Amino acid sequence: MSVAGTTERVLRLLALLQRRPSWTATELAAELGVTDRSVRRDVERLRALGYPVHATAGVGGGYQLGAGTRLPPLLLDDEEAIATAVSLRMASGGTVAGAGEAALRALAKLDQVMPPRLRAEVRAVHSATDTLVGPGTEIDADLLVTLARACRDSVRVRFRYAARSGERERAVEPVRMVATRHRWYLMAFDVDRDDWRTFRLDRMHDVTATTWHFHPREHPDPAAYVQHATSEAPYQHLARVRLRATAAQVRDRVPPQVAKVEDAEDGWCTLTAGGNDLTWLAMHIAALGLETEVLEPPELRTTAQHLAEHLAAMAAHPRTS
Structure with missing residues (x-):
């Protein structure tokens, strides 16, 4: 041959x-x-x-x-090449520090060797897509790698954490990182507090993976735990309402870090959200435009009634020229 x-x-x-x-x-x-x-x-x-x-x-x-000491060239079929190129274009505007530049370099290499027919498909997807990037905080890529390895290898991590009560050193047993639209969180067992905690990665400093290996504990679902910690636990008020819509329909409009949405019976769902202002909660729930039944707290029902009366009074006094 x-x-x-x-x-x-x-x-x-x-x-x-x-x-x-x-x-x-x-x-x-x-x-x-x-x-x-x-x-x-x-x-x-x-x-x-x-x-x-x-x-x-x-x-x-x-x-x-297997994996070697360096990354060898990869072979991609047509679908894999298109998916990779589109993902790299999206990553160029992401929230991981330095990832945008690295994604652009990788995209340039891929675009150089990509057949014209595939390049045209990728550009068609890109030209037909706009990305709204929220005000998320950039996270250092080295921090992500350090925490990912610690989760994988079950080793304790020490870091300085800037909480509302001040900056303190923490020692944790990391389980999983959870990314929302704007922030990254770490779910871990806090050794000093003997309980599960969530930590915002943008508030962590001087992160060090120790040599202390721990035996993984039974733990809550990381995504659900972070959702509860970010959408319910930190707030003065916790609202639960029934909405006449499916959970999927409401989740399309309400981010998971804002509220927990669960299916109920007969075409209804329940929404649970926290807030420090009941009027703020009532306004955002009303803005969904769905038939609503307040489950708790009772004060939310009174607040919604006052808000409705105020809006009715505004509508009763149209502007005159």
């Missing part, structure tokens, strides 16, 4: 190894239309190029593409 034919087959082999975790030599030979011996030679060619292809012997053994 010619050099070009061998190169094409090796690239096909690489694409197969990237498609799923493990292949037997027989499966690869069948996919490529060659012998097991040719597969072994092509695997050696990939290893010589820096691709860490691991082999396991015996029944059920086979080949697996």
Whole structure:
């Protein structure tokens, strides 16, 4: 076989190894239309190029593409290339410090080698899309990596935390990071307070992963816990109302960090939200424009009535020229 034919087959082999975790030599030979011996030679060619292809012997053994000391070139099919390019364009305006510049560099590399037909599809998606970026706080990428590794390896983390009561040192056992539209949070077990806590990443300083390994504890669902901590727990008032709509319809209009929305019966759902001002809560619930039944607190019902009377009085006095 010619050099070009061998190169094409090796690239096909690489694409197969990237498609799923493990292949037997027989499966690869069948996919490529060659012998097991040719597969072994092509695997050696990939290893010589820096691709860490691991082999396991015996029944059920086979080949697996592993992680090496550097990132080798990746092969993407058409759908993967389009999805990656679109995601990189979105990431260029994200909330992770430095990610925008890195995303643009990666996008430039991908765009350089992308076939014109795929490049046109990506640009069509981009030109037809606008992104509204909220006033989120940028998070240092190194901080994300440090916390992600600590969550993965179950090691304690120490940091300075700027809370409302002042800045203090905290020692925690991290479980998961949760990203909302504008902020990043860490759910962790606070060793000193012997309880679960959430921490805003933009308030964390001098973050250090220790060498102390901990045994993971049974923990609440991280996303639900952060949602409760950010939309309910910090506020003076907690409102619960029934809305005549499905939970999915309301979630499309209410961000998860603002309120918890759950399905109820007969086409209704319940919305739970916290706030320090009942008038503010009543206004935002009324702005949804849905039939509403106040469950608690009773004072919200009185506040809504006063708000309705005020709005009615405003409507009764139209401006005259």
